[in-house]
Each structure stands twice: as C-alpha cells, then as structure tokens.
Amino acid sequence: MPRLYTLLLHLYPARFREEYQGSMERLFRDEYREVDGFWQRAVLWLRVLADLAMSIPEQIGRELWLDLKHSMRVYGKRPLMAVLAVAALGLAIGASTGVFSVLNALLLRSLPFSKPERLVQLVNPVVTAGSGRAAFVRWSRHNSYLEDAATFSTSDMNVAGGRDALRVKVTESSSNLFQMLGVSPTAGRGFAADEDVFGHNAVAVISYGLWQQMFAGDPSAIGKTLHVNGSPVTVIGVAPAGFDYPQKTGIWLPTLFDFERVPKRGAFLFETIGRLKSGVSFDTANEFLKAEARRVRPGEEVKLVSLQNQLAGAVRQASWVLAGMTILVLLMAFANVAQLLLSRTSERRQEMAVRAALGASRARLRQQLMTEASVLTSMGALLGLLVAYWVSRMASSVAPAQLGTQRYSVMDWRVLAFAAALALVMGVAVGALPRLIATKKIRFGLLVMHAALALCLISSSLVMGRTFLGLIHANLGFRPANVVTLNVSLQGSRYLAGSGEWSYYSEALSRLRLVPGVTSAGAVSYLPLAMNMYMAFPFKLDSGQELSQVVVNSATQGYFQAMGTAFLAGGDFGSEPGVVVNAAFAESTRLGNAIVGRRLIAPWTKTPYRIIGLVATVRNAGPAGGGMAQIYFPIQGEPPPALTLVARVEGPAEEYLARCRDAVKMADSSVPIYDVKTLEQRLSDVLARPRFYTTATLFLAMLAVLLAAAGIFGTAAQSIAQRRQEMGIRMAIGASYGSIRSMMVRESLFPVVCGAGLGIGLSILSGRFLEHLLENASASGWMSVQAAGLLLITALAAAWSATGRVLKIDPIEVIRAE
Amino acid sequence: MPRKSDGERFLPLSLPIFHMLLSLSEGERHGYALKRAIAQRTDGKLNLGSGALYGSINKMLEEGFIEESDERPDSHLDDERRRYYRITALGRKVAAAETARLRSLVKMAELQLGIPEMA
Secondary structure, eight states: OHHHHHHHHTTSOHHHHHHHHHHHHHHHHHHHHHOOSHHHHHHHHHHHHHHHHHHHHHHHHHHHHHHHHHHHHHHHHOHHHHHHHHHHHHHHHHHHHHHHHHHIIIIISOOSSSSGGGEEEEESOSSOGGGOHHHHHHHHHHSSSEEEEEEEEEEEEEEESSSSOEEEEEEEEOTTHHHHHTOOOSEEOOOOTTTTSTTTOOEEEEOHHHHHHHHTTOGGGTTOEEEETTEEEEEEEEOOTTOOTTTTOSEEESOGGGTTSSOOOSOOOOEEEEEEOTTOOHHHHHHHHHHHHHHHSTTOOOEEEEHHHHHHHHHHHHHHHHHHHHHHHHHHHHHHHHHHHHHHHHHTHHHHHHHHHTTOOHHHHHHHHHHHHHHHHHHHHHHHHHHHHHHHHHHHHHSOTTOTTOOOOSOOHHHHHHHHHHHHHHHHHHHHHHHHTTSHHHHHHHHHHHHHHHHHHHHHHHHHHHHHHHHHHOOOSSOOTTEEEEEEEOTTSTTTTTTTHHHHHHHHHHHHHHSTTEEEEEEESSOTTSOOOOEEEEEEETTSOEEEEEEEEEEOTTHHHHHTOOEEEEOOTTSSSOEEEEHHHHHHHTOGGGGTTOEEEOTTOSSOEEEEEEEOOOOTTOTTSOOOOEEEEEGGGSOOSEEEEEEEESSOGGGGHHHHHHHHHHHOTTSOEEEEEEHHHHHHHHHHHHHHHHHHHHHHHHHHHHHHHHHHHHHHHHHHHHTHHHHHHHHHTTOOHHHHHHHHHHHHHHHHHHHHHHHHHHHHHHHHHHHHHSTTOOOOHHHHHHHHHHHHHHHHHHHHHHGGGGGGOOHHHHHHHO | OOOOOTGGGGOSOOHHHHHHHHHHTTSOEEHHHHHHHHHHHTTTSOOOOHHHHHHHHHHHHHHTSEEEOSSOTTTTTSOTTOOEEEEOHHHHHHHHHHHHHHHHHHHHHHHHHTOOOOO
C-alpha cells in the first residue's frame, strides 16, 4: 500500500518531490500503521486522496510559476536569442499551418457531396447523353461497376426574370444529378425521376447565390418563371449554399435529353459522372470500363478519373510542392531552435553546475529546461497562428479560383488542431533534444543539413521566380495596357430570330467609339485569355497545300488596332472582302509575308477566301500557352450569338469601365453586358495561380535564409562562449583579434560550405522535379550556384557579426580566471 | 497609508500556517509531530493531510517563517532522516501580528454584537 502512495507522489513537480517525498512517505507509513481494519484504511485512503488532489495541482502551479519567472529572467538577459527563436518558430509554424489550411481545402477536405471518394468522372464512355435517354438510363442501371450515373452539359446562357438580364452558367443534366451527388435542395425540391422527359422538363433549380441575387432570398421565388435563352422554365428548388457543381453553375435544368428545348449555338461537351458500386474498387471499375469499351468500340481510350482529383487537378500537384517546401522549412526551424537552446544550455553550463551543486537534481534541471522550451514554443505557436491567418488569407485571395465548389473557411478546427499538435511536438522535442544533440558530430551534421535544405529552398524559389518573370514578360501578341473589354450576348433576345445581330453589334460599336477617350474599338468572337474553347478545322491553300489544325475566330474592323496586335503585311477588314491570318499560320505555310493575296478553301464551302492581312501571333491561353495558327473571319459574314467588345482608351482603363458599359447599354438595355474588365485584369486572373505559388515559395525561401542566418549566428556565438579561455590564451601569446576572428568565421563557415555542396546536388534534383510538375518551369545548374552564392554571403554576414564577441574578450581577465 | 511592519505584510495567515507557527513556538518539531500537535490542540478538527502539511511547510520555508534545524533533539532516540523545523524571528513576528489582527477583529465584532467583554 505505501508503494501505491509513493507512485502517487510522482505526480508532484520535481522540486517539491525531491524535498518532501521522504518525509511524506514516512508520515504516511506512520499513519498507516496506526489504523487497522478495512474501513479505517478506506477512510485513511479517502483522506489521503482528497489531500493529494488538492495539493498536487497547487504545487504544480507554484513551481510552474517559479520556472516561468526564471525563464523570463533568462530570456530577458538575452532578448535577441529569444526573439530569434520565437520568430523562427512562429514563422515556421505559421507558414506550415497556413499552407496546411490551403492543402486542407484543396486535398483533404471533402467535396460538398456525400461520399465524394466514390464519385468518378468517365472519360470517353461507351454510352453518353448523345445515345438518348432510354439508352443512357438502361446503361447506367445495368453496367457492372456503377451504382448510378448522371450526365450533363454546361454553357453560359442569358437569364431574364428578375430586375436585370443576367449571364449565368447553366447546366443541363439528367434528372438524377442531385440525387447521385447526394445533395438535396435547401428550399423547394429537386428534379423528379421523370422530369428529364420531353414535356415535363420546363423546371429549374437555381443556386443559392442566384437566389440571393435575383430574389433576395425570398421563398416565393419557388414557382416563379425565368427565361433561359428565351425559353421559359419554372423555379422548383434552391440548391444549398456553397453547392455550384459543375463550374459555378447558377441554374440546373433537366433538359439534357431534350437538348433542342433551350436554344443555343456553339460546341457542347457532354460529361458523365458516376458513383461506384459498393464493393467495387476504383481500379476494378476502371478495368470493367475498359473491358466494356473493348467490346463495343475497340481501340478507343477510356478511363475513370476520381472526381476529387479532377476538381483539384493541377492545383494539387503544385500544392504538394508547397507542402514539401513547408516541411523543409519546418525541419530547419526545428533544428534551429534546438541549436539556439543548445547554445544557451552550454553557455549556462556554469549556472547549471552551480544549481546542481546546490542540490538541484537532473529531474529538476530538466523540468526547468522543458519549461523554458515550452515558453518559447507556445509563444512561437501564438505568433504562428497570426502568421497562419495572414498566409491563408493571402492564399484564399489569390489562390486557385477554379475550385468554386469548395468555398472554404480559412481557419477550421482541423487547422487549429494541426497548429496545436505542431507546437506540442516541438515543445517536447526541443526540450528533450538539447541533451540528445549534444554530441559534436550530430551538431555538425545538423548544420550541414541546415545549409543544404536552405540552398534547396532558395534555388527552388529562384526557379519559380524566374518562371514567373518569364510569364510576365512574355510577348503576348497584344498590348494589355489601356484596354477595356465587355461581353455581350444576344441569346434569347429578339435579335437572334432574324438577321438583326449585326445591326445591334454595329450600333454598340459605334456608341463605344463615341466615348471620349476611346481611340479605337472592335469586336471578336473569342477573346484571348478568356479561357474559351477554340474550334479548329483543316484548311487548304490555293496551291493545294493542306493545313490540318487551324483555329477559327472572327473579328471586326478595328479589333486588331484596339488590342495592339500588329499587322505584319496587308490590312484590316473593310478595305476589301477577305480573311486575316496570323504569323503562326504564315509560318506553317512557309510563305511568310507572301501569304497576303493568296486564297484559302474552308471545309464547309467551295468558294475560296482571299487573305487580306497578316497579323502577329496571339497567345490565346495567356503567357503560359503557345501561339496557334489562326484565321480571323469578318464577323459581319456570320455574326455569333455572343462576342466581346474591345476598346483602346487614353489613360487608365479602370476609369473607362463604367463609361464604356453605359455607352453599350444605350444600344439596347435588354441585352446583358457582363465581365466588364480591363484586359490587364484578365491577364492577372490568368496569372493568379503562378503568382500565388511564386509568392509562397519566395516567402518560404526568405524564411529559409533567415533561419540559416540565425542558425549560423547561434552556433558561432556558442563556440566563442565555449572557447573563451582558449582564445584568451591565444591572444596572450600574440594572436591578433583579427586573426582569431577570421579563424572563427572560417570554422563556422566550414559546415555551410559542406552543406552547400550537398545542397547543389539536391537543388538540381528538386529543379528536375519542379520542371516536371509545373508548366514552363526551367531549372538550371546556374541557379543552384546563384543560390549557393546567396547562402554563403548570408552565412558570412551572420558569422562575421556573431564573432564580434571576440573583441570583448580580455586576455588578462581570462588568464586571471584560470 | 502607514507603512506595514514586517509581520503585517504576510497577513492574513491561513489557519494551518497559524497553527503550525503557534505549535513551533513551543519548540522544534518534525512534520509528523507538528501534524499531531495541531490535531490535538484543535480536538481533531484540523487534521492536516501530508500534502497540505508539507505544502505549508514549503511555503513557510520560502517566506522565511521557519527554518530547518541542524541539531536533532534526542537524535539518538529518533531516526536521523526526520527533518526538524524551528520558528524564526520573522515567524514569531508574523504570528504575533496575526494574533493582533484577530484580537482587533474580535473586539470589533463584540462591540457590534453587544457581547460583554470577558473579564
């Protein structure tokens, strides 16, 4: 029994236990001897337990407070060291928590669907919406790998019904889309099973956002009529907030199998998604799908893609790069704080020795060190949360917008748990580690690793930064500054019925040209940077030369001037009938400027088109994409249902946005005008993702440089403290301050140089990896060398300033102390 | 405000500490004896557990009310491992100050409640 009591005494903090454990055990034995019988003993135990329950927490609090006070005194004497350690920890914990919250949103967090991991997208399946409703339903119920399948097609449409005409993403689907995803409407109802049948399908579910925008969240919206591209539909339900799959849809219609119902023009993509049968794994389902395709349509490539991967896509890969870099930074910070504490510990060896002599035990000293480390880590963690908040705010403002489905909050409990766990692990490890890494070899290895990691991070960020600069300075084929763009769409309006489209477009253009400050204006079917789908066809030159893939676009007179796209030969539309081609087209014919005046035969007509102009090649997809061979037809010939108006203005384009929109609105206020943006805004939207990754890597690399500098500084300072006597004696026998200082600098740079050698190898590897993962990235060994240079300069500066302490050594004092 | 004397700084004392100081003013004692003495003088009403006892001892040592004594009375009779404590000058001052504090408190209460002073 007294043994149990001794065990309980272990719950006391070290100092109190050392002081009183013996006396308390003795007292307990005395008391225990005095009682006998079961009940008396039970009463004694109850009293003892109540006493300990009161006393133990009191003593823990008391010693914790004493240790805290002592820690603050210790750090107060060396504020620089404390600030460095807290900053290193805070930044590392903060950066990793911030990146984790983005990763959490992109990768770990589930889609707003039920069991999203069982959802797949089918690429090129055997049966599609094009096979008809009966065939699709039969296939979706009777294949061997899917429980159910839904199909849909998404396009922009004009919607009238509220106060304004709007341009909205509309998804036409089979009736089971919501059911299959496991989503039920917040208001009203979803589609009934037979509502995708002809005659029943004049119904719509609207998104929560559209409900707010058009009806201010009024429940009476259910039952109202909307006109989608002029076709009337009744609102029957509202999707839950945050659900806008696919592609930020605003309206869902069950009209996929009755595709003519809602009038539209252009090219459409039918997509099929499915839910895996229970018990069928992803790989098995993929095999089944391939076997099915081999039977029906041999030779065609089919596959399953997990919907989660599909939605995260490229973002996912780049996010793993970021996660990897964050872990490296975390490792560095960890090594760093351990170094700093270690240097503290060895400088305080004397203090510790005195305290040990005064009777403090190892347990007691360990408790003190742990408390000191925990003070640092918890302060670091607090700072880290602030940094994390900032990082994830930054991430969500510039991060990948294509994940519209995942409206994520910046901080959720998982992120907080991650931060807390990180702080805890770091606190315990850092407190326990100094004794572990006290051997010289391990510490040397730590420094080498430190330098190598820093170099790897710096050179990765150089690669990313240079790639980004390349994107910014890429020749786009147009001049994005001082240009206003506006989209208009005539779908569902009165113009589509006859041939009135051109009359509207020319009216809108002439009003735009009248705006004071507009120097030129034009229109185009497919604006560069707008992420449109492009249509390409084979063409034939009058010489008989065939050109397989030529992108088709159409534009008006003045468009090229407004965009700042140069004419290399020939002239604009209007001077004579004909088409304009770009330089990439001319190159593919090997005719150069002589292409002007030749004739082209399109696959759809026998009448040849005369080539009247040659313009510079435009990168349609933005700086990351290449230029494609392209033909521009005059818009007048066959006006599209929607196009983009472009105006070049004098002065900042932002100031013209409202004026240009109002001018176009005057042409006909019932025509929706949308995406009124400057061309520079569109460019920066395209660059948002690379900018985010570049900013993040630069931030991590700067952190790495800081950590490396702090680590080198700490180590150098520590070795000076340890070798005071040696240096004092050297000075006494004639060594100069300068020679001793440069010896110390050389010594602290040695592990950095070793690390840099290792790091150049590592960074060449990581450069390969980056090239592989990110489009347009190009790494070279030269960048590793630059990174090494940067690291060495930083190291030199840190070592030089740390060795300043040598000057404070007074050789006489040192020798006297001997 | 008048400056507080040395003893008054620590007031009021907790009941166990007051009893322990009173008990030690009679002579040096070890922990267990102290506990027994307090239980006796309070008719068993104040029976300190070991945690409370040594917690208070620890506090009094830190404040300087008591100190560990080096000489062991009856050391031949007793186990050498037992630690004896004795009251310091400061401890006496504090106990006296607490007594004065209690006295004035009692006086005030008697006046208030009309209880006749004891002869």
